[in-house]
Amino acid sequence: xxxxxxxxxxxQANVYFDGKVxxxxxxxxxxxxxxxxxxxxxxxTFNTGAPELMEILAGELDVRLPxxxxxxxxxxxxxxxxxxxAEFTMKVRVAxxxxxxxxx
Amino acid sequence: xxxxxxxxxxxQANVYFDGKVxxxxxxxxxxxxxxxxxxxxxxxTFNTGAPELMEILAGELDVRLPxxxxxxxxxxxxxxxxxxxAEFTMKVRVAxxxxxxxxx
Numbered sequence: 001x002x003x004x005x006x007x008x009x010x011x012q013a014n015v016y017f018d019g020k021v022x023x024x025x026x027x028x029x030x031x032x033x034x035x036x037x038x039x040x041x042x043x044x045t046f047n048t049g050a051p052e053l054m055e056i057l058a059g060e061l062d063v064r065l066p067x068x069x070x071x072x073x074x075x076x077x078x079x080x081x082x083x084x085x086a087e088f089t090m091k092v093r094v095a096x097x098x099x100x101x102x103x104x
Numbered sequence: 105x106x107x108x109x110x111x112x113x114x115x116q117a118n119v120y121f122d123g124k125v126x127x128x129x130x131x132x133x134x135x136x137x138x139x140x141x142x143x144x145x146x147x148x149t150f151n152t153g154a155p156e157l158m159e160i161l162a163g164e165l166d167v168r169l170p171x172x173x174x175x176x177x178x179x180x181x182x183x184x185x186x187x188x189x190a191e192f193t194m195k196v197r198v199a200x201x202x203x204x205x206x207x208x
Contacts, residue, residue: 002115009113009130011106011203012161013142019163019199022142024128026113038117038126040144057116059123095123099115 004028017044023100035100045089048082050102055079059096064089108132121148127204139204149193152186154206159183163200168193 008027014035015022021044023037039059054063058076065072066086074080076097082088084104114129118139125148127141143163158167162180169176170190178184180201186192188208 003112003131004115005112006110007113008107008109009111009128009140011108011140013140013201015142015162015199015201019142019144019201022126022201024113024140027107036113036115036117036128038119038123038142040123058119095119095126097117097119097123097126 004034016046017042020044033102035102037098037100039090039092039096039098041092041095043089043091045087047087048084051084051104052082053079053101053103054082055099055101057097057099059092059098060094061090061092061096063091108138120150121146124148127202137206139206141202141204143194143196143200143202145196145199147193147195149191151191152188155188155208156186157183157205157207158186159203159205161201161203163196163202164198165194165196165200167195 010025013022020040020042023035026034056074056078060075062071062073065088066083112131118127124144124146127139130138160178164179166175166177169192170187
């Protein structure tokens with residue numbers, strides 16, 4: 001069971017798409033930040049600020065990455081990178097648990 | 105913005121009802137434990153082990169507490185206690201963010 005230790009967590013959820021996507025912000029001692037989130041089935045477009053590493057912990061979705069027309073299937077245990085200042089879309093087919101790391 | 109500091113968080117979500125209810129486990133240095141969770145609209149029955157304090161951070165639901173036939177409305181900013189080793193039911197009317205503290 002993986003844990004993040006010696007972190008701070010923001011009590012209030014981050015809520016998107018009427019709560020169909022929700023996450024919690026985790027703050028690390030080195031100043032870095034991740035969110036742990038959960039997505040209901042549905043289609044969601046997000047815009048990045050910093051580049052992101054999206055780890056799908058469980059579930060299944062298709063993602064269309066910035067600058068691509070192709071959809072790529074991602075399942076629990078897999079991950080993908082998203083460029084900064086870009087838009088990407090996920091079609092979540094099975095409710096998905098994720099960890100998003102904000103890079104750079 | 106309330107934060108919990110110097111805690112551990114379990115990376116993987118706790119998933120109930122096909123993910124319509126999901127939560128993250130927070131472990132405190134004193135050995136106590138809370139979950140931060142999020143519920144989609146729907147009706148959910150849970151069984152407690154330890155007694156629980158349920159703080160509704162946002163949203164709206166009706167709860168039927170153990171030993172009661174009455175439904176009580178609870179909104180963001182309100183909370184309720186649930187006895188240990190008991191069953192309670194929530195009818196979530198507006199997607200709800202919560203903090204559950206396990207007592208005793």
